[in-house]
Amino acid sequence: MVPKLRIAVVGGGIGGLAAALALTRKDHRVRVFEQAPELRESGVGMHLGPNGSRLLERWGLGERLRALGVRPTGMEVRDWAHGTTLVRQPMGDEWLAEFGAPYYTIHRADLHTMLAESLPSGVVRPGHRLERFTETGSGVRLEFAGGVRAEADVLIGADGAHSVVRRTLAGPDTAVFSGQSAFRGIVARDQVPALPGDTLLVWAGADARMLVYPVRGGEFLTFVAVVPDPRWRLESWTASGELDELAARFDGWNLDVKSLVAAVRETRRWALYDREPLARWSSGAVTLLGDAAHPMLPHHGQGVSQAVEDAAVLAHCLDAPSDAPSTPAGRRRIAAVLEAYEGARRPHTTRVQLGSRGGGSQRLRPDEDGGESTGTMSSLVQDVSWIQRHDAEAALPRIP
Template sequence: MTPRIAIAGAGLGGLTAAAALHHRGLDVQVHERGEELREQGVGMHLGPNGTRLLQRLGLGPELERSAVRPEALEIRAFHNGALVARQEMGEAWQQRFRAPYYTVHRGDLHRMLASRVPAERVHTGRELVRYEETGHGVVLHFADGTDAHADVLIGADGMHSAVRRTVAGEDTPVYSGNSALRGLADAAGLPALDPALMYMYAGPGARVLLYPVAGGRQFTFVVVTPAAEGAAESWTSAGDRTDLAAVLTGWDPAVRALADAAGEVRRWALYDREPLERWSTARTTLLGDAAHPMLPHHGQGANQAVEDAVALAVCLKEAVPGPDGIAAALHRYERARRPHTTRVQLGSRTGQQPGDAARRRLDAENVDWVLDHDAEAALTGTRDRLPRAV
């Protein structure tokens, strides 16, 4: 009998898991606390390790239309814009890692993933407040007073995960000492920047990363600065363009233009958590930020959620029927993923100092093992026989 699988959370990780499970013919239901499907945030990096898995779910043509394949990353001097170093990307990374490196608006990717999950399998307005495992499965209790029953529960409910607290207990967020101002700016308002390139500027007390999204019509910007500990573990706190102007005083005019070109500005306090010692019970497991919230310095948060989702779908598809088979599948998933994501999570804590981070980011050799990873092939041992990412 096919197990009934419930997913708490319809963010990028939850929808990727739903799409991957549905793609493999499994019975999946998604429960999202919001009243509608909506992904907050701006742009994101989609490394080859994430892209190749999404291409196998059929998203390749849509990504090619909506995302941007940056030709290069340029590091420039903060005060006059002089070129310091350049990392070729584009076709060079396509050949090197066998799949494209994209920059994409989170909302665009979220819509693509939602289109891969039948609408009747996604339930909004369902905030999970608690759940209980029984001898017959899992009972989910929602804030609206309704319940749902499943054989497996996947906690994809983000950094404040209710599922995580039950599986692993309470823990304390770890503050990095930095916060980030981030948002979108129309490319037309930044005429000195080429929308085919990514840019990094490292200056006194700040690091600025800009990269194109929405087919090159917009730039996402992330301005990382030291800050007193944030009041909330959130990426949606209000910011202001005057904050940008203050940070960028004396910088290259190409970057200072952000203060006028930016739309809504949000402040993101940069927290992560210590790696967990376990993710799973006999019927329940975690993925994405619920399992391993990480700092953004490797651009891998969403990519690791995509990897988790596909790996978990493989394990559940190949599970032996019955409760023991489910428990073994979740153990197999955790055994495959937890060491890898722990390494990425801890590695993402590097790059706190702007100058060092810029040079590390430029040298792809430091993250080859991340970008080259194939989470599906790692489980199946079929790297050479899987559909080639194109």
Template sequence: MDQHVLSVAIVGAGIGGMAAAIPLSRAGCRVTVYEQAKEFRETGAGLHLGPNGSRLLRGWGLGDALEGVAVRPPAMEVRHWKEGRTLVRRPMGQDWDERYGAPYYTVHRADLHRILAEHVDGALIRLDSRITSLENEPDGARLHFADGTTATADVVIGADGINSVVRRYLAPANHVVYSGNSAFRGVAPADALPTVPVDCLLVWPGPEVKLLCCPVRSGREVAFVAVVPDPVRRPASWSARAAVGPLVDMFANWNSDVVGLFDGMADVGCWALVDHEPLERWSSGRITLLGDAAHPVLPHHGQGASQAIEDAVALAHCLAGPADGTGTGPSLRDGPAVAAALRRYEEIRRPHTYSVQTGSRGSGTLRLSSEPQGAGAGQTGQAGDVLGGMIEDVSWIHAYDVTEVLRGATTTTEVSAACS
């Protein structure tokens, strides 16, 4: 074993954990990913990958793989919940490619996870490894697992999501905050919506409930999410399930397109929409956080995956060490050097993720309403105004290029493998 190679333990093999493993491995680190599940299963439904995330994946050489399963929606449509008519249509597709320099994709979470996992070259993935506690020690961070085993690493990254065990070590007083809404999620065949353009992003803002649909799996399927006020605090888990009956009842008086979407379904995913207050720090010694473990975002801007990918690039850049041609330098294994690198990672990422995280509350599609009065979507003109405002609300996020930020922030001459 090379004693001069930085060892990195990533806790969590979801989107964020897999994304972190790619640039860290390419930067020369010895990466091990620990995942509590006994096997990878198809979980979740559709997700949005903004240009700020897709340009990074394309830079890693994953563009062709994405094009094989994802969809570039040509437009976003807002439709009347009762009548089904189109209130407003805004172009996306090539227009957004040109505006932001990279595509806006919709993709099934399982497909994106598979693509990332297939490109984690050189990283070791250990399933059935549930972490129970961890410690900062002078010569490394120590991880303790439920089966009684331990492991050490120069750096530990908590990529274990909203219910992060690693975050509880760093910020034990920080608790998740329930938004008051739950999300029913699922996937249906595209022919379940025979009279609407299923290659588009579709939004039906109802009196209380909002329904969103997006194409996945090369357009063969449609992923949907219904955001509903919910007095019951449900689990915040990708694997949480619910009966489809309450969902059918909820949309019984809606237009026929929506009603037909749920025909033949046995169950759907349903989980609470939660985040937590922005953390004062993400790191302590050799331990840090990434993605939802550090800054969970509500889904209304569609930025959860992209922000985790940005974190991965920034973290790999900060850990890349001296530009001596070998990736990581031996000096970075020292505790003070690791801690300084993680502080730099925080300094670069926290201001941006703070704005994204807090901005996702009460914005995005939550601004759309079925009521004509106020700034709602009950009339075509009002819908266009609100939709246009929604797009401008997130344009700065889509235009953000973390690699440019890192090049401007570096104090040495290196450009890390994460940014090449």
């Protein structure tokens, strides 16, 4: 019988909870240490590609995804000045047939809650801010603020773009400001009845873009407004944005966009930073997952799906037969399977990470007449089709 592992996951966001779910399904003893005093997710909507949803469905979350998420019927590029639809790409059942799993737009809090409620009681430990960790001859010792300590056989850093675990493993990184920031928020659709509740919308101006998509059954619309601004440099999901500045950025755009902006009551603003892919994720019995391993620009909408893929592959690798985890042979085995996990995932996530720099709606620009070509839309979809088609569990590494 395979000795089950004591696994510490640092970070209780979507990536950390996905890892915990994948690992508890393999009967490992998992604890998720979250620094916030209570487990909750803020934010607005997000994209869950077929490459992520197929795994969550296998983990038993398909019914709840269908209840809480929205499957957009199509994606439309509209003229920024006049609002007319320039091109429409069908999604819905066509993408289901093409990629083998649904594409969802879903509120971050809904997915976060879904994962948390799927975990056994006692797995998540809020109020634990990691300060340092040390690998010993028999495991990993974690030290938290306030003097609390814990021991584990394996440590997974799922603590986001500002990861304490990554900084210890790989040293400080250099975050490169993209020159852009994103206003984000959510509005009730009945405040903008002219906008559909089943479609992903993109308006692309010369240097700014507005993306809108439905969540919570189409009763609400998430907006993401990407604008150039060399002054706004705060990389935070929760930093407040100014409504007057948002309105000024889209003054002169079409009536639908201006009506949407006028309906916004609260917005957050997130400066967009890029980082070079890491040369390594793992050392001994410590590894990284999700944004801690591969923080990426949001233009492919793949942050969450890549974290879910990480979780599936990591759970597979850690379920390989081993000696007792506290023995020298067991320690070597853990290091080897974490290297196999990294070897399987890092080339793939590096390609996604680098591709996100110029992909997605970044490709959309008005032509001389203010319109968009179908070829541009086609290349936008092609940018992500190989990502959406990927099945992480069909490409699991062989563990010798």
